[in-house]
Amino acid sequence: HKKLKDFSEDFLWGASTSAYQVEGGWDEDGKGPSVQDMAEHPENTSDFKTSIDHYHRYKEDIKLFSEMGLKAYRFSIAWSRILPKGFGEINHKGIEFYNNLINELLSYNIEPIVTMYHFDLPYSLEKKGGWSNYEIVDLFENYGKILFSNFGDRVKYWLTINEQNIMILNNKAVGIPNLSTKNPKKELYQQNHHMLLAQAKVMKLCHIMCPDAKIGPAPNIAYIYPASSDPEDVLAAQNFSSIRNWLYLDAAVFGRYNNTAWSYMKEKNITPNIKKGDEEILSEAKPDFIAFNYYSTITASKKPSFDFNTDQQGAAGEQGVYYITSNPNLEKTEFNWEIDPIGFRITLREISGRYNLPLLVSENGLGAFDKLEKGDVVNDDYRIDYLRKHIEQAKLAVTDGVQLIGYCPWSAIDLVSTHQGFKKRYGFIYVNRDEFDLKDLRRIRKKSFYWYKNVIKSNGKIL
Numbered sequence: 001h002k003k004l005k006d007f008s009e010d011f012l013w014g015a016s017t018s019a020y021q022v023e024g025g026w027d028e029d030g031k032g033p034s035v036q037d038m039a040e041h042p043e044n045t046s047d048f049k050t051s052i053d054h055y056h057r058y059k060e061d062i063k064l065f066s067e068m069g070l071k072a073y074r075f076s077i078a079w080s081r082i083l084p085k086g087f088g089e090i091n092h093k094g095i096e097f098y099n100n101l102i103n104e105l106l107s108y109n110i111e112p113i114v115t116m117y118h119f120d121l122p123y124s125l126e127k128k129g130g131w132s133n134y135e136i137v138d139l140f141e142n143y144g145k146i147l148f149s150n151f152g153d154r155v156k157y158w159l160t161i162n163e164q165n166i167m168i169l170n171n172k173a174v175g176i177p178n179l180s181t182k183n184p185k186k187e188l189y190q191q192n193h194h195m196l197l198a199q200a201k202v203m204k205l206c207h208i209m210c211p212d213a214k215i216g217p218a219p220n221i222a223y224i225y226p227a228s229s230d231p232e233d234v235l236a237a238q239n240f241s242s243i244r245n246w247l248y249l250d251a252a253v254f255g256r257y258n259n260t261a262w263s264y265m266k267e268k269n270i271t272p273n274i275k276k277g278d279e280e281i282l283s284e285a286k287p288d289f290i291a292f293n294y295y296s297t298i299t300a301s302k303k304p305s306f307d308f309n310t311d312q313q314g315a316a317g318e319q320g321v322y323y324i325t326s327n328p329n330l331e332k333t334e335f336n337w338e339i340d341p342i343g344f345r346i347t348l349r350e351i352s353g354r355y356n357l358p359l360l361v362s363e364n365g366l367g368a369f370d371k372l373e374k375g376d377v378v379n380d381d382y383r384i385d386y387l388r389k390h391i392e393q394a395k396l397a398v399t400d401g402v403q404l405i406g407y408c409p410w411s412a413i414d415l416v417s418t419h420q421g422f423k424k425r426y427g428f429i430y431v432n433r434d435e436f437d438l439k440d441l442r443r444i445r446k447k448s449f450y451w452y453k454n455v456i457k458s459n460g461k462i463l
């Protein structure tokens, strides 16, 4: 039996949320609308107007987080709460809200881990072309400057853009609503380029303004398996890895485009226009760590497959490049997402091997139809099982030499899923509302709450 290394003494045992998925108060105290507030929702899923009303209940929620023993809490700041239009006048009520939130966390010794932007672009920026407009690079830097100067004295961990790769690969699901041109894919890669520049700029700025803080990107990274040992399946897996994973991390860490991804864009006639000076901006990006979200691996094949449920995490494929197929070795969640704990270890090792930076898991978790039983009980053993297996694999990865600084499962508390509404729950804490009936929004500790509390208390020894 292998002798396992322990998690470090200051390991950031945490949990995650994002602003629009928990806050509510979507138009309160001067907040401007975001693309999420203005998005159309499928008939059977909730909007984000109230979410779980965390905007008014953050004290109660943080008290529960502290009871669970969280050492860190990852949340995002709503850009349009700070700057209702995305630029211009600052909304002081917005600054006040996040000051209160951060101070409340610190009063319980919970380390705030702040995502600067999580799918909720200010709607007025969207109307000016959103990420297609080059101006947004400086507007994001300006927004960053406001965050660092107001919160940088207390926030030591910053994440730039949540799941930029998923926004590009599956733009309809997550906050890029309008593509105007005849070549929408090219426009997307232009947006991607602007995001990379914006990210590089805020990383640089953070180091200047907050020298003792750390900052890094937060894409969704999934190891891509070839469907077989057929060399063409391996090529398909490499292609998709370059387009989905390494394009984003190579740009964030090495400050340049990944070669395979670039030649793919060239072949498809979708390369972004690069202005004079852009390359230099990119090359100055120097993250202190890599945060990433992990839900499962992906399997790629040279030929199309019709059994794959295309979801937020993926994309079905492209002729001659790659296709996604299902992996017969893996079980699936109720929502048809594959479950692959060993793939988590593989992904951790791969990222660590490529970039040799500390890693922070910013999301990992299981969405399910939880059931509230008599006496306010939620027996979410399936969630415990999922998380336990992933933490076991994280420990193996640490033993393998991966520098893991924290683990923040999705999600700290039930929230509105990105595109599957409230019925798909992820939290350690149950929130008593339905898809449309807000009920009393009361908070109820799930079985996983008590389980995770022990995990944290034992620093990952008792699983």
Ligand code: BG6
Pocket: 018, 021, 162, 163, 166, 220, 293, 312, 363, 367, 410, 416, 417, 418, 419, 420, 424
């Ligand atoms: C990630 C996002 O993609 O996955 C979260 O960063 C999201 O915002 C989570 O909620 C789970 O996805 P979903 O679609 O089940 O909510």
